[in-house]
Amino acid sequence: MSASGGLEGQVGFLLRLAQEASFAAFARRTGEAALRPGRYAILSLVGAHPGISQTALGQAAGRDKSTLTPALADLEKRGLLRRDRVAGDRRSYALRLTPAGRAMLTRLAAHAAAHDRDLDALVGEEARDAVLAALRRIAGGWGES
Amino acid sequence: MSASGGLEGQVGFLLRLAQEASFAAFARRTGEAALRPGRYAILSLVGAHPGISQTALGQAAGRDKSTLTPALADLEKRGLLRRDRVAGDRRSYALRLTPAGRAMLTRLAAHAAAHDRDLDALVGEEARDAVLAALRRIAGGWGES
DNA sequence: GCCTGATCGTTGGATATCCTACGATCGATC
């Protein structure tokens, strides 16, 4: 970009392209036609925090809580997750994976590990830590170390 | 993520968070309430390639051509860009910035340079090149070097 | 107990994305 010529134009643009390419490669790898954006993150987070609320899940996922409404409905409909009302607080749901959800998460996690190795090959194991650290800083206060 | 535990879960997730944070910071910096996703990229690319077609622009921007239709209509409506039919090919438009569009691009480019320096401060000048190279590789065949 | 402010999750609306298909147009072939 002759007019801009800076890192921002490039890093912002590259971040977007890299994010889309990474997700597309991951989706291809899983062969999961129904793998939609955020599903793996949701399954991972709920798996790691059984009983988590939708508000807390949204915060952990970096997504608006209203974005989760249809995504959770989809996962529930597919039998991968269930929502139970919280005792003593009829406003809230406790989210938990079903056995099918755990099985799906296990499969996706295996694909994620393989995807991880592909990314290592792309980026180089040495640069990996630097890239992760840089992304965390760019993301801002996320997992600061 | 206890279940996943891999780079993919993290790098994919981090790429998304980093991309959103970078754009949000850039938008705040420009103070341009009307700065919407892709506008800067479009202005930059059209500025650098006067006469470019919508199809070529979509390819350069990494966006579907149908995504550009409303974005270009918006920029045209705001008087920042104009679309002229191509002589000898009534299917195509030649895209060009207007003087107002060039002025807008100049302002945004200045903000982009400042944003660039902020990113340098976040990432560290030394890591910068490594990060850019890594993002290019992850993005796949984009500006391979 | 009643009142008030806060919270949870949903809904509606606006915007952005891609995919498919379409009409208009072009280029090559006969």
Next chain:
DNA sequence: GATCGATCGTAGGATATCCAACGATCAGGC
């Protein structure tokens, strides 16, 4: 010149995103 395949850009549809506002519910203070 007519035909056919390809291209350009648009439209429709589906999905994902966030923001604001809402109804139901909860907690704290009086």
